[in-house]
Amino acid sequence: MSRVTADISISLDGFVAGPNPTLDEPLGEGGERLHDWALATKPWRESHGLSGGETGIDAEVMAEAIGKVGATVMGRRMFSGGTGPWAEDPNADGWWGDDPPFHHPVFVLTHHERDPVAKQGGTTFTFVTAGIEAALERATASAGDRNVAVAGGANAIQQYLNAGLIDELQIHVAPVLLGGGVRLFDDVQKAPFGFEYTRVIESPSAAHLRLRVRK
Amino acid sequence: MSRVTADISISLDGFVAGPNPTLDEPLGEGGERLHDWALATKPWRESHGLSGGETGIDAEVMAEAIGKVGATVMGRRMFSGGTGPWAEDPNADGWWGDDPPFHHPVFVLTHHERDPVAKQGGTTFTFVTAGIEAALERATASAGDRNVAVAGGANAIQQYLNAGLIDELQIHVAPVLLGGGVRLFDDVQKAPFGFEYTRVIESPSAAHLRLRVRK
Numbered sequence: 001m002s003r004v005t006a007d008i009s010i011s012l013d014g015f016v017a018g019p020n021p022t023l024d025e026p027l028g029e030g031g032e033r034l035h036d037w038a039l040a041t042k043p044w045r046e047s048h049g050l051s052g053g054e055t056g057i058d059a060e061v062m063a064e065a066i067g068k069v070g071a072t073v074m075g076r077r078m079f080s081g082g083t084g085p086w087a088e089d090p091n092a093d094g095w096w097g098d099d100p101p102f103h104h105p106v107f108v109l110t111h112h113e114r115d116p117v118a119k120q121g122g123t124t125f126t127f128v129t130a131g132i133e134a135a136l137e138r139a140t141a142s143a144g145d146r147n148v149a150v151a152g153g154a155n156a157i158q159q160y161l162n163a164g165l166i167d168e169l170q171i172h173v174a175p176v177l178l179g180g181g182v183r184l185f186d187d188v189q190k191a192p193f194g195f196e197y198t199r200v201i202e203s204p205s206a207a208h209l210r211l212r213v214r215k
Numbered sequence: 216m217s218r219v220t221a222d223i224s225i226s227l228d229g230f231v232a233g234p235n236p237t238l239d240e241p242l243g244e245g246g247e248r249l250h251d252w253a254l255a256t257k258p259w260r261e262s263h264g265l266s267g268g269e270t271g272i273d274a275e276v277m278a279e280a281i282g283k284v285g286a287t288v289m290g291r292r293m294f295s296g297g298t299g300p301w302a303e304d305p306n307a308d309g310w311w312g313d314d315p316p317f318h319h320p321v322f323v324l325t326h327h328e329r330d331p332v333a334k335q336g337g338t339t340f341t342f343v344t345a346g347i348e349a350a351l352e353r354a355t356a357s358a359g360d361r362n363v364a365v366a367g368g369a370n371a372i373q374q375y376l377n378a379g380l381i382d383e384l385q386i387h388v389a390p391v392l393l394g395g396g397v398r399l400f401d402d403v404q405k406a407p408f409g410f411e412y413t414r415v416i417e418s419p420s421a422a423h424l425r426l427r428v429r430k
Binding site: 205 | 399426
């Protein structure tokens with residue numbers, strides 16, 4: 001059955017992006033280090049059109065995360081490349097190049113109407129102004145029996161968590177401290193849901209904690 | 216060889232105590248839930264003079280954490296029972312009753328000179344006003360070839376981390392959100408150290424992440 005998942009890398013101190021993002025460091029100071037575990041893997045490299053890469057635990061976690069997803073939802077800033085001023089133009093072409101790594105339909109949460117953009121490799125960006133539930137409905141219809149991934153940023157994941165719409169959250173805890181930036185759980189309410197561990201995997205470069213959301 | 220360790224339970228959103236502590240809820244709203252994984256275990260109950268309790272993964276983690284420790288360092292608020300006004304009297308007898316669960320020497324960081332207190336079961340509380348390094352030296356001398364545990368609170372752990380004096384940190388991540396309270400890593404600087412996972416253990420009630428501190 002199709003489920004709604006969110007997979008995100010996070011620091012020990014709870015940040016999904018570091019402080020002071022710039023065009024050169026859109027994930028903020030040190031933010032790239034959150035993704036070290038992923039970027040070296042063969043499945044990540046393949047999805048980005050690159051050859052080579054590591055196999056092993058992290059690669060398996062990454063392959064699984066990629067393989068089950070039939071459609072993605074993301075916030076507008078994730079589409080346009082971060083939280084800095086360079087990302088504020090609602091008509092910007094986005095951050096993801098001509099051959100984005102998704103290879104399936106992507107639905108972008110925005111307040112700005114805009115025509116869909118079709119890219120190479122099967123990725124389409126569709127802009128949804130009718131809210132998070134409407135975006136999820138469209139993604140679910142596109143995904144068929146595959147999962148819908150809420151890719152980020154933190155704000156989009158928070159909105160979907162708070163609305164009780166995420167079934168499974170996987171946080172990839174990198175063994176680093178960022179000391180500032182964007183916190184994953186900052187605006188998440190406590191009341192409407194709880195969590196249960198369904199799997200914990202160790203690798204040298206991340207602890208992969210998968211949680212079922214109890215509604 | 217004797218090492219300096221810190222073991223602490225933490226929420227998914229990074230808190231080691233919840234908001235609004237009271238005398239009835241010294242760990243703040245929801246804070247007790249961080250310790251659910253531990254309180255049910257046989258080793259925890261034994262150390263508190265109670266019979267029964269669960270065996271299994273959490274019990275093994277707890278037994279290991281207790282078994283290696285020959286001396287403990289803690290902040291004064293942890294000694295006197297929390298962050299509320301009831302804990303502010305520097306002469307208060309403390310929170311730990313007549314037969315505290317440590318059963319070894321405990322060194323309390325304080326600015327207030329005070330005579331040592333000997334309790335039943337081998338626990339002594341010694342008050343150290345000469346700073347964190349002096350307290351650690353005394354604890355290390357007492358511990359022999361066993362470990363010294365920096366028990367908490369968050370502030371004491373932060374001070375020892377920032378001074379580069381902790382060898383191993385184990386965080387027990389409970390699958391709960393507290394939404395406020397005391398953050399473990401709030402005042403930890405990024406620069407002087409990094410972390411490496413040395414072990415990750417899954418249980419239904421906590422993910423036990425053990426990290427070596429690279430200095």
